[in-house]
Amino acid sequence: xxxxxxxxxxxxxxxxxxxxxxxxxxxxxxxxxxxxxxxxxxxxxxxxxxxxxxxxxxxxxxxxxxxxxxxxxxxxxxxxxxxxxxxxxxxxxxxxxxxxxxxxxxxxxxxxxxxxxxxxxxxxxxxxxxxxxxxxxxxxxxxxxxxxxxxxxxxxxxxxxxxxxxxxxxxxxxxxxxxxxxxxxxxxxxxxxxxxxxxxxxxxxxxxxxxxxxxxxxxxxxxxxxxxxxxxxxxxxxxxxxxxxxxxxxxxxxxxxxxxxxxxxxxxxxxxxxxxxxxxxxxxxxxxxxxxxxxxxxxxxxxxxxxxxxxxxxxxxxxxxxxxxxxxxxxxxxxxxxxxxxxxxxxxxxxxxxxxxxxxxxxxxxxxxxxxxxxxxxxxxxxxxxxxxxxx
Amino acid sequence: xxxxxxxxxxxxxxxxxxxxxxxxxxxxxxxxxxxxxxxxxxxxxxxxxxxxxxxxxxxxxxxxxxxxxxxxxxxxxxxxxxxxxxxxxxxxxxxxxxxxxxxxxxxxxxxxxxxxxxxxxxxxxxxxxxxxxxxxxxxxxxxxxxxxxxxxxxxxxxxxxxxxxxxxxxxxxxxxxxxxxxxxxxxxxxxxxxxxxxxxxxxxxxxxxxxxxxxxxxxxxxxxxxxxxxxxxxxxxxxxxxxxxxxxxxxxxxxxxxxxxxxxxxxxxxxxxxxxxxxxxxxxxxxxxxxxxxxxxxxxxxxxxxxxxxxxxxxxxxxxxxxxxxxxxxxxxxxxxxxxxxxxxxxxxxxxxxxxxxxxxxxxxxxxxxxxxxxxxxxxxxxxxxxxxxxx
Numbered sequence: 056x057x058x059x060x061x062x063x064x065x066x067x068x069x070x071x072x073x074x075x076x077x078x079x080x081x082x083x084x085x086x087x088x089x090x091x092x093x094x095x096x097x098x099x100x101x102x103x104x105x106x107x108x109x110x111x112x113x114x115x116x117x118x119x120x121x122x123x124x125x126x127x128x129x130x131x132x133x134x135x136x137x138x139x140x141x142x143x144x145x146x147x148x149x150x151x152x153x154x155x156x157x158x159x160x161x162x163x164x165x166x167x168x169x170x171x172x173x174x175x176x177x178x179x180x181x182x183x184x185x186x187x188x189x190x191x192x193x194x195x196x197x198x199x200x201x202x203x204x205x206x207x208x209x210x211x212x213x214x215x216x217x218x219x220x221x222x223x224x225x226x227x228x229x230x231x232x233x234x235x236x237x238x239x240x241x242x243x244x245x246x247x248x249x250x251x252x253x254x255x256x257x258x259x260x261x262x263x264x265x266x267x268x269x270x271x272x273x274x275x276x277x278x279x280x281x282x283x284x285x286x287x288x289x290x291x292x293x294x295x296x297x298x299x300x301x302x303x304x305x306x307x308x309x310x311x312x313x314x315x316x317x318x319x320x321x322x323x324x325x326x327x328x329x330x331x332x333x334x335x336x337x338x339x340x341x342x343x344x345x346x347x348x349x350x351x352x353x354x355x356x357x358x359x360x361x362x363x364x365x366x367x368x369x370x371x372x373x374x375x376x377x378x379x380x381x382x383x384x385x386x387x388x389x390x391x392x393x394x395x396x397x398x399x400x401x402x403x404x405x406x407x408x409x410x411x412x413x414x415x416x417x418x419x420x421x422x423x424x425x426x427x428x429x430x431x432x433x434x435x436x437x438x439x440x441x442x443x444x445x446x447x
Numbered sequence: 448x449x450x451x452x453x454x455x456x457x458x459x460x461x462x463x464x465x466x467x468x469x470x471x472x473x474x475x476x477x478x479x480x481x482x483x484x485x486x487x488x489x490x491x492x493x494x495x496x497x498x499x500x501x502x503x504x505x506x507x508x509x510x511x512x513x514x515x516x517x518x519x520x521x522x523x524x525x526x527x528x529x530x531x532x533x534x535x536x537x538x539x540x541x542x543x544x545x546x547x548x549x550x551x552x553x554x555x556x557x558x559x560x561x562x563x564x565x566x567x568x569x570x571x572x573x574x575x576x577x578x579x580x581x582x583x584x585x586x587x588x589x590x591x592x593x594x595x596x597x598x599x600x601x602x603x604x605x606x607x608x609x610x611x612x613x614x615x616x617x618x619x620x621x622x623x624x625x626x627x628x629x630x631x632x633x634x635x636x637x638x639x640x641x642x643x644x645x646x647x648x649x650x651x652x653x654x655x656x657x658x659x660x661x662x663x664x665x666x667x668x669x670x671x672x673x674x675x676x677x678x679x680x681x682x683x684x685x686x687x688x689x690x691x692x693x694x695x696x697x698x699x700x701x702x703x704x705x706x707x708x709x710x711x712x713x714x715x716x717x718x719x720x721x722x723x724x725x726x727x728x729x730x731x732x733x734x735x736x737x738x739x740x741x742x743x744x745x746x747x748x749x750x751x752x753x754x755x756x757x758x759x760x761x762x763x764x765x766x767x768x769x770x771x772x773x774x775x776x777x778x779x780x781x782x783x784x785x786x787x788x789x790x791x792x793x794x795x796x797x798x799x800x801x802x803x804x805x806x807x808x809x810x811x812x813x814x815x816x817x818x819x820x821x822x823x824x825x826x827x828x829x830x831x832x833x834x835x836x837x838x839x
Contacts, residue, residue: 060674060683104665105679107575107778127765130807131677148765149789152782154599157573181549181580183499188573188598190582206580207546249659253652260645260682267641267684273496274662282452285523287497290652291452292659373519373540384776386499390544397541415522 062100062310063219065137071098074212076116085174086166087114087205088193090185092383094209095122096311099138103131106184106383108151109158115169123162125151159189163196172197177205183385210391213380215405220312220380221428224407226266227314228426228437230307234258235318235440242447244297244322252277252290255305262309269308272387273315276304283420286413297323300444302413302422306387313379313387315409316438317422320445332369332414332421333444339363340412340423340442343375343394347410347427347434353398360394360412369414376410379426402429407437454492454702455611457529463490466604468508477566478558479506479597480585482577484775486601487514488703491530495523498576498775500543501550507561515554517543551581555588564589569597575777602783605772607797612704612772613820616799618658619706620818620829622699626650627710627832634839636689636714644669644682647697654701661700664779665707668696675812678805689715692836694805694814698779705771705779707801708830709814712837724761724806724813725836731755732804732815732834735767735786739802739819739826745790752786752804761806768802771818794821799829 075098079087089095092106099112099120110124119142122132126145133143146161166176178193179185181204194202216224237258242251255275262268278288280299295301299322306315321329343360353376360375376394379387387409392400394410406429413422423442427434467490471479481487484498491504491512502516511534514524518537525535538553558568570585571577573596586594608616629650634643647667654660670680672691687693691714698707713721735752745768752767768786771779779801784792786802798821805814815834819826 060680102681103677103679104668104681104777107665107780127678127807131680134674134677134680149787151766152769152780152785155789178579180583181578183575183578185579186573186575187570187577187579187582188596190579191572204580247659249652249654253649253660256648256652257645260641260648262641267639268645270666270681273499276496282526285495285526286519287495288452288523288526289494289496289662292654374543377544385496388499388544393544395541397547415519 060102060135061137062096062102067217067219068098068100068137071212072114072120075114075209078208078212079116079177082177082205082208083175084177084203084205085116086171087177087208088162089114089209090179091182091209092184093381097213097381098209099136101132102135102311103128105131109189111162113166115171121165123165157188157192159192160196163193166197171200173199175201175203177203177208179206180204181206207391210389213389214378214391215403216380216407221405223309223312224314224380225437226263226309227307227312229263230259230266230268230309231305231314231316232438232440233263234305234307235303235316238303238320239445239447242295242301242320242322244295246295247292248277248279248290248295249292251295259305259307266309269310271306271308272313272382272384273306277301278420280419284415284418286415286420295322300329300419300421302420304422311381311383313382314426314437315379315387315424316426316440317413317424318440318445319421319423320447322447325444325446329421329444332416335364335367335369336412336414336421336423337442338367340410340425343412344410344425344427344434347402347429348432349402349404349429351402353392353394353400353402354396357394357396371412371414375412376408379407379409404429404431452494452527453529454488454494459609459611460490460492460529463604464506464512467506467601470600470604471508471569474569474597474600475567476569476595476597477508478563479569479600480554481506481601482571483574483601484576485773489605489773490601491528493524494527494703495520497523501581503554505558507563513557515557549580549584551584552588555585558589563592565591567593567595569595569600571598572596573598599783602781605781606770606783607795608772608799613797615701615704616706616772617829618655618701619699619704621655622651622658622660622701623697623706623708624830624832625655626697626699627695627708630695630712631837631839634687634693634712634714636687638687639684640669640671640682640687641684643687651697651699658701661702663698663700664705664774664776665698669693670812672811676807676810678807678812687714692721692811692813694812696814703773703775705774706818706829707771707779707816708818708832709805709816710832710837711813711815712839714839717836717838721813721836724808727756727759727761728804728806728813728815729834730759732802732817735804736802736817736819736826739794739821740824741794741796741821743794745784745786745792745794746788749786749788763804763806767804768800771799771801796821796823
């Protein structure tokens with residue numbers, strides 16, 4: 056047992072395990088193979104950049120979960136998970152990125168050993184870290200088992216955050232505030248973009264007085280001008296220019312908990328077209344956030360946002376928010392709830408979201424977003440940054 | 448066509464396409480669905496942090512490749528790929544992370560439209576960005592097609608680098624040298640680890656006089672003391688301490704081309720046990736690198752390394768290197784060749800590797816690694832950092 060680096064008290068992990076097992080029972084799942092690194096971390100404490108090789112946490116209906124992965128990463132598991140050492144099981148290195156054999160053959164053997172050979176086994180079918188080949192290997196080597204799709208099963212258990220988790224997200228909010236503050240200090244016409252990004256990254260890791268900065272699940276997205284008509288381009292060395300908008304889609308991260316928040320900076324005199332778009336986004340955001348309260352649905356927020364935006368002459372054809380919390384690359388969303396038509400999930404106190412009313416125009420983009428916590432009565436913005444396009 | 452941000456001349460992409468098609472023909476593959484972001488970038492130029500949603504480049508036996516992905520990311524594709532605008536095809540946002548339907552249903556429809564409904568279609572079965580659910584959706588919606596495993600098919604075409612690619616990796620080597628130099632300037636007992644990481648990240652993006660720094664596919668791994676007995680733990684805020692070794696597994700990156708290199712720093716007086724381990728690693732490395740030349744195999748390098756290491760009383764049970772080049776998270780390896788027993792790939796001029804003779808001891812780790820280029824006659828170390836444990 057390696058409490059040195061344990062992220063939460065063992066009692067928290069046991070409570071999460073109880074919650075997860077209730078969800079497994081409701082789905083009649085006997086064993087769950089958890090491959091999403093954020094789910095692995097949430098249920099076991101495991102934390103390391105080893106998700107580029109196959110690994111999992113395995114949960115049965117009783118007993119202690121198992122960590123399974125590359126043998127060398129078992130050493131990292133021993134230092135981060137709450138389970139006893141003999142529940143950390145490594146496969147040998149010859150299985151790594153070797154087309155002749157697949158690591159999941161050893162996972163299948165482990166499951167058979169544990170008596171799961173003819174069980175109903177849940178797998179995260181639509182996850183980055185559960186490839187089609189991994190699934191094929193399990194299917195082939197567990198011929199008597201029934202594999203069922205459990206994508207999102209753990210993610211949904213994570214939707215309502217504990218006070219300790221909310222505390223982490225508030226600390227992460229402090230970090231993202233510091234990052235945006237630093238951007239406004241440093242950005243100016245002529246500054247090569249990568250110089251600004253270097254400063255953003257430095258600030259993100261230095262953190263604040265009470266929180267060191269962890270790595271984000273998405274690198275800073277900082278496009279200017281026409282590149283900002285596209286949402287997910289990264290940086291280069293082009294200088295910032297007067298007359299251009301730049302948006303900063305960034306996150307503060309404290310011990311894997313994310314607080315993403317975007318702001319937009321216009322260098323020079325902002326044209327009326329941008330001012331109008333800003334006004335529309337802010338008005339639609341206010342209407343949307345007024346709907347962010349227990350009992351309302353995710354869809355209610357999207358409806359309020361889109362109807363206001365449309366009334367003001369703009370359109371956004373993508374979701375305007377998603378659940379956030381504990382994350383690993385490549386996505387800081389929780390991949391459960393989205394603010395969009397058809398998502399009728401009822402909001403509950405303790406849920407956390409990135410409200411994301413980004414608007415991409417013909418010649419640039421405006422992102423003024425809010426990380427929010429659903430409270431007993433409404434929504435609490437985790438960050439206190441002014442809600443506006445900055446002009447410098 | 449968006450040549451503004453194009454990474455290489457269009458002629459390079461066309462040459463790569465010819466090479467890939469020859470490989471497809473040898474495997475009797477009519478259509479190839481490329482989902483690995485590094486493969487997508489190599490064949491089309493596409494560059495953006497959008498791999499957290501489903502996307503692909505589709506290559507047939509003739510004609511121009513297609514970019515397929517989330518509609519909003521099509522805007523980024525228009526700005527980075529060499530293909531004409533009408534070869535960028537977006538699916539609508541309601542398909543994003545929606546358990547009710549899967550984006551690959553639209554990819555199947557696209558393939559049927561293109562006449563691939565009963566073709567032999569290659570897919571990258573064992574890739575992070577080709578989930579089991581993605582495969583199931585293609586299988587279900589292409590009932591008359593034959594899906595074959597093409598994992599690594601594109602990766603293998605990338606093994607021998609062009610002069611322009613090697614130039615990028617040399618620039619990346621300059622960046623990783625600057626990062627290690629900065630570490631030695633800043634590291635000292637009492638420095639919180641995250642302060643050091645902030646400086647590493649800043650340096651990595653500022654780059655050098657002739658190269659701005661891009662984001663690495665793996666964040667800096669910088670464990671000290673007992674945490675360094677595990678290979679893939681990330682940082683926290685604990686202060687560096689006298690009497691502890693810290694290894695720095697980091698990469699310089701220039702326009703997505705990686706030059707990873709690890710070095711180890713001992714603060715204080717290095718114990719004899721570390722000195723002996725260092726000597727063994729360096730002697731085994733010299734023997735191994737002497738085997739790194741055209742005509743020899745990957746296995747030859749591993750054999751030279753391991754036999755020398757064993758003779759000196761040490762053992763390493765994991766591979767001691769892998770192919771490197773263009774990469775996206777979560778792995779900067781190319782996932783083709785490994786320096787280990789059984790990998791009989793013959794080395795060719797232009798291949799690039801991270802020679803990775805890491806040794807994890809009972810109370811810490813030593814990493815002194817070399818990014819190498821196979822030349823006509825041997826191996827060229829891309830970086831000129833001294834090959835030693837630094838002591839400060």
